[in-house]
Amino acid sequence: MPKLVVDAHRLAGPVPFDDLPVDPRADLDRLGIDRALVTHTLSLYADAREGNDALFALDDPRLVPVPVVVPGVPGTSTPATSGEVLEWGARLIRLCPQRHRFDLTGSLTLSWLAEIGLPLAIDLEETSPAELATLARHLPGQRILLLNPGYRWLRKIAGLMTEAPGVWLEMGTVNTQGAVEWLAERFGAERLVFGTGAPVADDCGPRFLLDHLALTPAETDLIAAGSLDLLLGDTGQGGAR
Numbered sequence: 001m002p003k004l005v006v007d008a009h010r011l012a013g014p015v016p017f018d019d020l021p022v023d024p025r026a027d028l029d030r031l032g033i034d035r036a037l038v039t040h041t042l043s044l045y046a047d048a049r050e051g052n053d054a055l056f057a058l059d060d061p062r063l064v065p066v067p068v069v070v071p072g073v074p075g076t077s078t079p080a081t082s083g084e085v086l087e088w089g090a091r092l093i094r095l096c097p098q099r100h101r102f103d104l105t106g107s108l109t110l111s112w113l114a115e116i117g118l119p120l121a122i123d124l125e126e127t128s129p130a131e132l133a134t135l136a137r138h139l140p141g142q143r144i145l146l147l148n149p150g151y152r153w154l155r156k157i158a159g160l161m162t163e164a165p166g167v168w169l170e171m172g173t174v175n176t177q178g179a180v181e182w183l184a185e186r187f188g189a190e191r192l193v194f195g196t197g198a199p200v201a202d203d204c205g206p207r208f209l210l211d212h213l214a215l216t217p218a219e220t221d222l223i224a225a226g227s228l229d230l231l232l233g234d235t236g237q238g239g240a241r
Contacts, residue, residue, distance in 0.1 A: 001211060002224035006035045007203070009121070009147050009170050009195030012063065013041035013054060020199040025062065027198060031207045035062050037121075037195075037228075039094050043068035048078040048100060056088070066121060069093045070100045071112040082112040091232050092145070094121045105134045119143035119231055124153065129160040136164035143231055144168065148197055151176040154183075161187050168231045170195035171223060172206035180223070181214050189219035193227045 010024050021027065028036055038058070043051025052067040067090050070078040079085060085093065093116065097104040104127055113120065122132075124146055132144060143166050149157050150173045161167050161183075169187075171180050172195045183192055194210055196203035213220050 002221050004221070004225040005033045005194060005207075005210065006037070006225045006228055007033050007196050007198070008037045008145065008193045008228050009172065009197050010036040010038050010203075011041050011044070011198070011200060012038045012058060013051070015041055015200060016045050018200075024199070025060070027203060028062065031203060033203075033207070034225075035064060037066045037092060038063045039066045039068060039121075043094075044096060044099060048096075052078065052088075064092075065090055066092045066094050068096060068100075069112070069116070069120075070096075071102055071109045073108070082115040085112075085116045085118070090118065092119050092121055096123070096126050098126045104131055105138065110135075110138050113139055113142060119145065119233070121145040121147055123147045124149050129153070129156040132167065133160055133163050136166055140166070142166055143233075145170060145193060145231055147195065148173050148201070150174070151179050154179060158183075158186065161191065167191070168193050168227065170197075171209075172196045172201065172203075175205055175209060178214070180209065184215055184219055184223075189215060189222040190227050190230055192223045193231065194224050 012024050014022055024036060024038065040051040040055035042054055048068040048070050055065045055067055067088055069085055074080055103109060122144065125148065136142060145168045147170045149169055168191050169183065171192045174180050180192065196206045210224055
């Protein structure tokens with residue numbers, strides 16, 4: 001069993017057209033998850049600014065905020081300027097170029113990311129391995145957490161992780177037999193991060209998988225929390241404190 005489990009991809013808030021829990025903490029307790037990095041659903045499905053305000057209002061040390069950033073010219077962006085992102089004190093930001101209609105590899109986005117200098121999380125459905133490889137070439141120091149990769153994209157994802165060493169992979173949807181172990185053998189457990197995407201996605205499956213990986217305890221501990229520290233630039237293993 002892992003010493004510490006941190007869900008690097010969780011949602012808080014209402015979900016349109018579905019009856020799902022708004023508060024994630026009861027499910028964290030049920031599944032033995034110590035902390036979670038959380039994005040508010042309003043930022044994904046409605047207004048990013050409103051969702052970020054609701055996210056920071058949660059004010060719970062178990063729920064580490066991952067606000068949504070929308071790069072753009074004044075009047076079209078969230079927040080108003082790239083410099084304001086640093087005032088949030090966030091450890092990780094999330095980009096949704098498809099939902100919020102901006103170019104991930106456009107000059108404006110690249111400028112914002114270079115100025116912000118924070119790791120970013122992005123759902124594979126919002127981009128493509130080729131686009132992420134382009135982003136990594138333009139910003140070689142950028143750390144990227146790829147969310148919801150699934151297992152059908154393994155060939156392309158392996159190519160991306162080979163080309164872009166700054167890409168970490170959420171393992172929650174890599175749920176075919178031996179796939180997580182295959183990735184750990186080739187790229188190291190330190191580039192694999194536990195996450196669920198709950199409550200929109202299933203959290204029981206990834207949590208069960210984490211406990212039954214055919215890896216060493218040290219490798220499992222890395223996936224459960226330690227790799228996230230490396231992504232966020234922590235020297236210790238504090239589980240995204």
